[in-house]
Amino acid sequence: MAKEKVKNRWLIALSAVGIHISIGSVYAWSNFTTPLSEEFGWSSSQVQLTFSLAILFLGLSAAFLGWFVEKYGPRVAGITAAVFFGIGVAGSGIAVNVGSLWLLYVFYGVLGGIGLGVGYIAPVSTLVKWFPDRRGLATGMAIMGFGFAAAIASPIMDYLISNAGIAATFYTLGISYFVIMILSSLYISRPPEGWKPDGYQEDEAEDSDSQDLANLTAKESLKTKRFYYLWIMLFINVTCGIAVISAAKPLAQGSIGMSAAAAATLVGVMGIFNGAGRIGWASASDYLGRGNTYVTFFVIQIALFIVLPFTSLAWIFVAALAVIYTCYGGGFATIPAFIGDLFGTKELGAIHGYILTAWAAAGLVGPLFSAWMQDTTGSYENSLIYFAGLFVIALIVSILTKRDEKQKREKLKQSKSA
Numbered sequence: 277m278a279k280e281k282v283k284n285r286w287l288i289a290l291s292a293v294g295i296h297i298s299i300g301s302v303y304a305w306s307n308f309t310t311p312l313s314e315e316f317g318w319s320s321s322q323v324q325l326t327f328s329l330a331i332l333f334l335g336l337s338a339a340f341l342g343w344f345v346e347k348y349g350p351r352v353a354g355i356t357a358a359v360f361f362g363i364g365v366a367g368s369g370i371a372v373n374v375g376s377l378w379l380l381y382v383f384y385g386v387l388g389g390i391g392l393g394v395g396y397i398a399p400v401s402t403l404v405k406w407f408p409d410r411r412g413l414a415t416g417m418a419i420m421g422f423g424f425a426a427a428i429a430s431p432i433m434d435y436l437i438s439n440a441g442i443a444a445t446f447y448t449l450g451i452s453y454f455v456i457m458i459l460s461s462l463y464i465s466r467p468p469e470g471w472k473p474d475g476y477q478e479d480e481a482e483d484s485d486s487q488d489l490a491n492l493t494a495k496e497s498l499k500t501k502r503f504y505y506l507w508i509m510l511f512i513n514v515t516c517g518i519a520v521i522s523a524a525k526p527l528a529q530g531s532i533g534m535s536a537a538a539a540a541t542l543v544g545v546m547g548i549f550n551g552a553g554r555i556g557w558a559s560a561s562d563y564l565g566r567g568n569t570y571v572t573f574f575v576i577q578i579a580l581f582i583v584l585p586f587t588s589l590a591w592i593f594v595a596a597l598a599v600i601y602t603c604y605g606g607g608f609a610t611i612p613a614f615i616g617d618l619f620g621t622k623e624l625g626a627i628h629g630y631i632l633t634a635w636a637a638a639g640l641v642g643p644l645f646s647a648w649m650q651d652t653t654g655s656y657e658n659s660l661i662y663f664a665g666l667f668v669i670a671l672i673v674s675i676l677t678k679r680d681e682k683q684k685r686e687k688l689k690q691s692k693s694a
Contacts, residue, residue, distance in 0.1 A: 282468060285406040292399030292418035294460030295354055298453040299361055299395045300425025302330055302388070303547075307433040311442050316375055326385050328639070333389025335636020338397050342494060342629030345394065350402040353625075354461025357395030358454050364388025366450025372443040395457065396422070397632070399464060401625030404616045406467050411613035412566075416558025419609040423551035427544070489684050491620030497627045502618050505677040509570055510611055511634035512670040516577065516663040517604030519642035521546075524597065526650075531657060532590045542594065549601035557606025558613065566614040567678040573603045574671035581664035585657035608635075618681065 305327040312323045345353040367383035399418050407414035429449075436445040489502075497503045520527070524546065528539040561569040580596045587593050615627050649659035 282471060283463070283465060285467070285473070288406050288464055289403060289414060289417050291460040291464040292403055293421040294456050295357065295395050295399050295464075296418050296421035297425045297428065298457050298460075299357070299392050300422035301429035301433075301449070301453070302327070302334075302392060303422075303426035304429040304433055305330070307430055307437065308442065311437050312372075312380075315372075315442065316377070318377055322377060326380055329381055329385025330389040330392060331639045332636055333386055334392040334396065335633050335639070337390040337393030338629040338632040339393075339636075340629070341390075341394050342397060342623070342626030345398045345401060345625035345629070346494075346623050349466060350398045350464045351461050353394055353398035354464055355458060357391045357398060358457035358461060359391070360387050361391025361395060361457065362450050362454030364391055364450070365453060366447050369443040369446035369450065372446060393629070393632075397625050397628050399460075400612045401621070401628055402464060402466055404612055404624055405621050407473075409473055410559075410562055411616055412558040412561040412610060413555075415612040416555040416609040419558070419605075419612075420551050420554040422608075423547070423554045423605050427547050427551070430544075488616065488620040489618050489681060489688070491622050492627075494623045494626035494630060497619045497623075498630070500619075502677060502680055503627070503630070505673050505680070506611065506614060506618070506631055507634045508673050509670050509677070510607060510631060511638050512666050512673075513573060513577075513604065513607040514635050514638035515642040515645075516581065516666055517600060517607070517642070518638060519646040519659065519663065520597070520600055521550075521604065527584075527657070528593065528597075531584070532588055532593045534590070542597075546597060546601045549598045550605040553602025553605035554609035556602060558609035561610045561613060566610060566617055567674065567681060569606070569610055570614075570674040571671065571678070573607060574667045574674055577603055578664050578667045578671065581660045581667060585660045 308326075309320055309323045312318055313320055344356075364383050364387035367387065368380055371377075371379035371383055400415050403414040403418055404411050433445060433449070436448055440448070492500070524539075524543050526539075528534040528542055529536065534542065557569060557573075564572070577600060580600055584593065584596050587596070611631060612624065612628050615631065616624055619627050645662075646659045649662070
């Protein structure tokens, strides 16, 4: 019987990037806000609700369809994501043609959001299995694509809206993303049973921290403290990060007197640090250890969130904001590898989906709290001190996670030596 031909794992990673660059365009939604408001008289908040719905359904579908990814594999999951996201974006063109806000919510918010959730977790859980030796690098590459997508999509959207109109832009993007995601999904697959990369000897790592702590199902993971530790850590990192991102422009204007145009440019440039943090921190976690990486996130951000409200120096403000953006992106990219370390890869996609409910919750809490602080105190800066306090809680939880992991590893070693 002929030996099964093993696919190139770097091409698998490239396929994962193709899916994430497509769905990550959701972060460029703001390009549609003004054109839609001007054409139909919809308020900014009505148009913005489309984006909020998409992120909400991303979190819900990631949580509830993780089992689907595990059962049917990344190819079927990727094709499913392509169908939902492609129809969601292209269908938004129909909503524009008939002038229906509710249709826009259904197509882009609900259907597009479902495509986002399935498309987000499918390639990531697969890459962890292809890169047991470099989990952080692998997941960082894919999720970096999600972070950089807005920088690629924004100028394209702007050009198409100006030259072809809003509806035609949705049709063009929907078809384009569908094709890219289908082609990417057709190549992506799990590694063959028992496959290991050349030179990687799992047995040599059995007494080290590189061995998976356990190999649990999604339901079993819910019974552990470690699951809730990871959830809290991601929730706080995203809540604080997304609050600053949503208020970055007024913060820059209020804190250091930056002009509106310069502040808008700054926000665009900061997106690069978001993407760079995803590949940078996730890759570093392969060497630092996942627990140490999260401890580093929180120690750095406690200091920066205390400094930000009191600085009037532009270079300190910009540098602090850049580091916060890298930590925000890095938190997303490091979490799948951390899940693999603590729970194994048996049902990593499903566990990742459950953990991502922290993103959905944080997406609502962070900006709302920041806006509430602005309304009640007249300043976004006042909320930053509260966020620094949240990071103290996150730091304590990250230390508890490290302690729990250490205790479990010691028990593993004792049971093997008995």
